[in-house]
Amino acid sequence: MRFRRKVQIVGGSTYIISLPKEWVERVNLRQGSELLVEVMPDLSLKILSEDVLSKAGDEVSEYRIDFMPGNTEFFIAKVIASYVTGYDKIVIKYPNITSKELSEVMDLISKKTIGLEVVEEGQDYIALQCLASLSTLSLREVLRKIISLSEDSFKDIENYFITGNAVLLDRVVERDDLIDKLYLYGLRQLNHVLLGKTTLAEIGLNNPAEILYLVFILKTLERIADHLFNIAKQLKEIQAVGKIIQLENLIKELKRNYSFITNYIPIKFKAESLDELGKLLTKLKAIEAAPYVGDFPHSEYVSLRESVKRISAYLRDLIEIILDNYALKDLISSTSRQ
Missing domain, CATH: 1.20.58.220 (Phosphate transport system protein phou homolog 2; domain 2)
Structure with missing residues (x-):
């Protein structure tokens, strides 16, 4: 969606524009809601609502995958693909796998990724999360x-x-x-x-x-x-x-x-x-x-x-x-x- 707006001046020094009603309703804005306005490098503006900001801070994207015995290479490729795509958390289910096989799989994943660490482990699953960030490696x-x-x-x-x-x-x-x-x-x-x-x-x-x-x-x-x-x-x-x-x-x-x-x-x-x-x-x-x-x-x-x-x-x-x-x-x- 693209909207054209005219700039209004209030009080001689405050520049304002009206927000599109469709967008206001979609992001549930109310009187008093806070918005984050970010000036981009190309001088365009990016506007984020409070709801989007809170979700961005709290929501962890998760990808679930079942281990595939006999096709380890394809399985590793799927894990790497989910990591590259940007998932925060990758949950691997392995109902039928030995500890030796699991160790070998984890070694292969470790050789291809940065910051992907085990954060949770259950009887038949393991959860990996990428702990690396821009602050650690730009x-x-x-x-x-x-x-x-x-x-x-x-x-x-x-x-x-x-x-x-x-x-x-x-x-x-x-x-x-x-x-x-x-x-x-x-x-x-x-x-x-x-x-x-x-x-x-x-x-x-x-x-x-x-x-x-x-x-x-x-x-x-x-x-x-x-x-x-x-x-x-x-x-x-x-x-x-x-x-x-x-x-x-x-x-x-x-x-x-x-x-x-x-x-x-x-x-x-x-x-x-x-x-x-x-x-x-x-x-x-x-x-x-x-x-x-x-x-x-x-x-x-x-x-x-x-x-x-x-x-x-x-x-x-x-x-x-x-x-x-x-x-x-x-x-x-x-x-x-x-």
Whole structure:
């Protein structure tokens, strides 16, 4: 619903507008009722009634799910989906499950979530609730941590080529679980904004349209981390130190490009010219097109090379998403000035 109202001035300094009768009746306003008026970053106003405020503060959204023996993977996926969607509480019923199976399931859930803790346990059920909040881990910090962890993975792979120390590759593999957790938690925060549980200002955004770009950015960063994970696992299996000089050089170049590009990600806010990003698009395409050079067995090199190409392609995607987002910011800025 959309309503047009004229501003009235009372007493020479108080600006008032009438509220739509349909809305007043729907939210049960009475004389003396309190309203919360929030000024949004785009200078629009958000008006909340007392009833909505009290419900938002007291109501806990709850999702119930039955454990599915023999299909643990699908069950875990449903739990993660309810967590990402934004449910506060997840109740799992398990009439036929051993304590060992339950422990294994909880370990899998813990590897994928942040702040999801057991708050209640009965004879045939367990209740989980997300205790993490914006105050403990903001979206800005989620992005920073994902970027920092991936930069560490690039460095570890690069140093592995120098030292041959396989422990560096183990660190890359272990780091992937944490990046996945941060990615899913970031999506949960964005869903909270869409559901009205969190304001745009609280996560550093100015317009709801920016949420779409941040979803793409989070997913792209997560996919890059996945391919770093794949490279580390493959290198450990084939022990290729000193045998694939071309791959070493490509990893170094991708690491430099990754650090440069992520400086432009929204919420990190590094205000610079975007021209350099355009030049990188051509360089990244060259990485993807580079022919195989070396005497290392081609069959074992192919999967490694494919992961490198995918990282390069995702970096190009990231540039395009960043350019789109900056164009959106310009559009919002120009519209607000009119």
